Amino acid sequence: xxxxxxxxxxxxxxxxxxxxxxxxxxxxxxxxxxxxxxxxxxxxxxxxxxxxxxxxxxxxxxxxxxxxxxxxxxxxxxxxxxxxxxxxxxxxxxxxxxxxxxxxxxxxxxxxxxxxxxxxxxxxxxxxxxxxxxxxxxxxxxxxxxxxxxxxxxxxxxxxxxxxxxxxxxxxxxxxxxxxxxxxxxxxxxxxxxxxxxxxxxxxxxxxxxxxxxxxxxxxxxxxxxxxxxxxxxxxxxxxxxxxxxxxxxxxxxxxxxxxxxxxxxxxxxxxxxxxxxxxxxxxxxxxxxxxxxxxxxxxxxxxxxxxxxxxxxxxxxxxxxxxxxxxxxxxxxxxxxxxxxxxxxxxxxxxxxxxxxxxxxxxxxxxxxxxxxxxxxxxxxxxxxxxxxxxxxxxxxxxxxxxxxxxxxxxxxxxxxxxxxxxxxx
Amino acid sequence: xxxxxxxxxxxxxxxxxxxxxxxxxxxxxxxxxxxxxxxxxxxxxxxxxxxxxxxxxxxxxxxxxxxxxxxxxxxxxxxxxxxxxxxxxxxxxxxxxxxxxxxxxxxxxxxxxxxxxxxxxxxxxxxxxxxxxxxxxxxxxxxxxxxxxxxxxxxxxxxxxxxxxxxxxxxxxxxxxxxxxxxxxxxxxxxxxxxxxxxxxxxxxxxxxxxxxxxxxxxxxxxxxxxxxxxxxxxxxxxxxxxxxxxxxxxxxxxxxxxxxxxxxxxx
Numbered sequence: 001x002x003x004x005x006x007x008x009x010x011x012x013x014x015x016x017x018x019x020x021x022x023x024x025x026x027x028x029x030x031x032x033x034x035x036x037x038x039x040x041x042x043x044x045x046x047x048x049x050x051x052x053x054x055x056x057x058x059x060x061x062x063x064x065x066x067x068x069x070x071x072x073x074x075x076x077x078x079x080x081x082x083x084x085x086x087x088x089x090x091x092x093x094x095x096x097x098x099x100x101x102x103x104x105x106x107x108x109x110x111x112x113x114x115x116x117x118x119x120x121x122x123x124x125x126x127x128x129x130x131x132x133x134x135x136x137x138x139x140x141x142x143x144x145x146x147x148x149x150x151x152x153x154x155x156x157x158x159x160x161x162x163x164x165x166x167x168x169x170x171x172x173x174x175x176x177x178x179x180x181x182x183x184x185x186x187x188x189x190x191x192x193x194x195x196x197x198x199x200x201x202x203x204x205x206x207x208x209x210x211x212x213x214x215x216x217x218x219x220x221x222x223x224x225x226x227x228x229x230x231x232x233x234x235x236x237x238x239x240x241x242x243x244x245x246x247x248x249x250x251x252x253x254x255x256x257x258x259x260x261x262x263x264x265x266x267x268x269x270x271x272x273x274x275x276x277x278x279x280x281x282x283x284x285x286x287x288x289x290x291x292x293x294x295x296x297x298x299x300x301x302x303x304x305x306x307x308x309x310x311x312x313x314x315x316x317x318x319x320x321x322x323x324x325x326x327x328x329x330x331x332x333x334x335x336x337x338x339x340x341x342x343x344x345x346x347x348x349x350x351x352x353x354x355x356x357x358x359x360x361x362x363x364x365x366x367x368x369x370x371x372x373x374x375x376x377x378x379x380x381x382x383x384x385x386x387x388x389x390x391x392x393x394x395x396x397x398x399x400x401x402x403x404x405x406x407x408x409x410x411x412x413x414x415x416x417x418x419x420x421x422x423x424x425x426x427x
Numbered sequence: 428x429x430x431x432x433x434x435x436x437x438x439x440x441x442x443x444x445x446x447x448x449x450x451x452x453x454x455x456x457x458x459x460x461x462x463x464x465x466x467x468x469x470x471x472x473x474x475x476x477x478x479x480x481x482x483x484x485x486x487x488x489x490x491x492x493x494x495x496x497x498x499x500x501x502x503x504x505x506x507x508x509x510x511x512x513x514x515x516x517x518x519x520x521x522x523x524x525x526x527x528x529x530x531x532x533x534x535x536x537x538x539x540x541x542x543x544x545x546x547x548x549x550x551x552x553x554x555x556x557x558x559x560x561x562x563x564x565x566x567x568x569x570x571x572x573x574x575x576x577x578x579x580x581x582x583x584x585x586x587x588x589x590x591x592x593x594x595x596x597x598x599x600x601x602x603x604x605x606x607x608x609x610x611x612x613x614x615x616x617x618x619x620x621x622x623x624x625x626x627x628x629x630x631x632x633x634x635x636x637x638x639x640x641x642x643x644x645x646x647x648x649x650x651x652x653x654x655x656x657x658x659x660x661x662x663x664x665x666x667x668x669x670x671x672x673x674x675x676x677x678x679x680x681x682x683x684x685x686x687x688x689x690x691x692x693x694x695x
Contacts (some may be wrong), residue, residue: 019442145646160664320433325519328434345433348456348518352429409442409453411460 002185021137023124024290026176026283030093031057032119035284036137037294038126044290046283047126051073056283058123062115067107073122117157123186124161138167140296142176142289151339165340169296171308173197174221176288177206177400178306182219183291184366191249195284198259200309202382203229210304214363218304231259238268256284305335305362312338313397314425317358317367318389320347330392334362338393340409346406349385353377355403359426367424374391377405378415383390385409397425432456432518439485440565442595443478449547449555459518462509464501467542467549472498474508491515506531533641540566540573548586556590556693563587588619593693597627601636617642618650625654 010184014381024044026033036073037044063077064070065087072080081089088105092098098112133392141154151170158168169422171179181189183321195206203226210219226240255265260280271280297304307313312335317328331343353374361365386406393399401421407414434456442451447468453459463471467544483492494515498508506528513524524560534542547562551638563583570580589601604620607613628631637647669675 124495171647217543284491303497318431321517322433323515324433324521346438347434350432354428354429355431383456386438386454386456406438408460409457410451 003404009178015182017207021128021135022134022290022293023067023137023139023143024288024293025123025139026286026289027060027094027141027144028059029092031059032123033057033283034126035283035286035290036124036131036133037290038131038133041115044287044294046286047130049238052201056286059091059230060094060119061091062093063087064105069208071118071122073119079091093119096150099149103198103199109163113153114156116153117160118159120159130416136162136167137165138293139170139250140171140289140293142171142285144173144175144303145194146170146172146339151310169292169337171289171292171326171351172310173285174206174223175287175308175310176292177290178219178221178304179292179295180284180288181208182304185332188252193252194248194250194426195254195256196253196260197231197232199259199402200231201229202227207244207248216303216305216411217305218363219355221306221308229259232262232264233398234267238264238271241268241271250276252279254278254284255280260283278419288375306333306397307362310339311335311396312336312341312393312399313356313361315360315362315367316391316399316423318345318347319358328358331357331389332393332399334360336393338396341393343391346386346388349374349377349387350383353385354386355389357401357423361424361426371399371420372403372418372421374403374405374417378412378417380408380412384412393420399423430665434484435517436488439481441485443481443509447622448553449558455488455512455516456518457517459513459648462513463519463523463527465553466527467534467545468553469505469509470507470542471503472545474503475506478508488515497614505533506535528542540569540575540579544579544583547583550594551586551590554593554693556593560587560590560645563590577610581607581616585613585616585619586612588616589645592619592623592626594690597623597629605636618646621647621650624656625650651685 021038022036022044024035024037025033033046035044035046047058049055049058054219057075059078061070061074061077061081063080065080065084077089081087088103090103090105093103093112093115095112099116100110101111103112103115103327120141127133127137139158144148154168154170155165158164161168161271177195181193189208189210191209193208195208197204197206204225205222205226207222207224208219209222210217230236253276255278259363264341265280269278273314315330316332317330320329321327322329329345331345332341355372355374357370357372358367359370374387386408388402388406390402390404391399400423401423402418403421404418405415435453436455439453441455443458444451445458447470448461448465450461452461474495476499479492479495479499482495483489491512498511502508509531510524510528513519513527513562519527534545537545542561543566547559547566549553549563550556552557563586564584566575567580567587567588569575577680584603585607588600588607591597591600591603600623601620604623607616609622620636621633621642623635624630633647636642669678
């Protein structure tokens, strides 16, 4: 069995860049882990809270003294709380229900998201403080689940910390797992890969599979939560593993989380190691987030594609004439994060008042056409109407299409008419 | 199925004012549209550093602006400047672009007088009546100073007549048509003078002209019938036949406003 945080020379396609600096963070309501990569390293490293140790988890705690402007966090905050009396301490600020909750810190009021921002600012600066890195990093934070509310909170935090959508992103654990795996040796995921993520009382199972029939190769990740899990019950866990692996061709297995602490995995490991590579550790998601930063922020071409829950599921395009050449203009691409994706273009209408939208699933060659008729558009000469088209995904399989009549300068004034349509993924 | 032409340039916040057509232009597509409609009004006053600066600063297309500047330095010809513009914008089809450029090349071979007349005719067609009248009189002021044959001058008088008629100045229109007829002997000019008289409901003048120029009664009847038929089919009559008096009053007001707006545009 191996630890998956040791250095390896990778034979796969890790991007090596000069003078770039990337940070991946694994964030949940109890702790954070920070991995980082810069050009001096072969693979991402993870910051340990104690020098030379493998303790990576930074407790999600903030503390502050009345007379001090400086915030303490993690282990430092815990020690401070134990010594000092008149302090403000908080630890539950990264829970959905606490994002808008207010906390009274002496004479100041903070919301949960403000405290989260303070904590993130501290941990993002960790690698540069320890290793003397001067550049501003590109940051990706991974967490269990993302919805629009969470996305907007983190987008706002990113802006306040001086980042933009390209340099500060959030992903879920599935996506982090995907990016981690595609940066491992290809032998490790020739077939399926299983990840078991255990906490004190829950177990989550992620199964990564791929379809070699397409180019790029489509990767899929199934997820299952097991409510009743007790760490230490080796026999029961082994039976569970046998059930999970039955009929599966699994190349490698990853055991992640506190639930696997304590050397209780004897029978389970014996079973797993038969014909498979097995890894145990805690920092897979933070490393996966770091790999994500390296690949996504650079828009690198890779041979794989994964459509996560937050990724838009189809290509939406229009056919346009561009300097007398017909071409497809893609408004939203499959695989784009649907919270971030938005596209605007302006076109001149010709030969009628309809606009055809082409919807195509990535694995299909053919596209379906959905035509929108701009009802009650004033009748004008041909090619004398400019329209604005704005496509905004509202979920991973539907998009809000807004069309606005802009008229044609002073020649034909805008009617101020607009049209809204919701387009769904083709069946 | 509708087609879409991609707009590759921004909309300008500050428009370019194309003086010859008296229009504000906010985009390259609008500029090309107006060029197509007013080819004869495209001249060296338009192909200028001012236009290049507008394209660079307001449209945001420095590449195009620089290319046009280079062309101004190198060629300083309307046809080559417009060719670059049309090709880059891609608003018209390739054949439409070719036709415009060919026409501009042809205009470059015509005399100044011919070009000025074509411009004045274009202004008339584009409902810039007052400006067309001004341009026609400018051309007529060259009579005796430059070589212009009777036919050319006669055509100018005829078009002047049309311009005045559009402004409902029928007396002036009649004079112009008759001058045109005296120079060209074109029956159409004589007919137009009779139409003008009839439209003004000046029967005395109508018959005076008919008698002086010995117009056939068949032609006179044809003219009367055409005008009467026009009034019969005129939809604005529906405004007056409305039975509901309140609605009728509102319709009349709206019609007057619309006609006023149209007339103002003709005089712009």
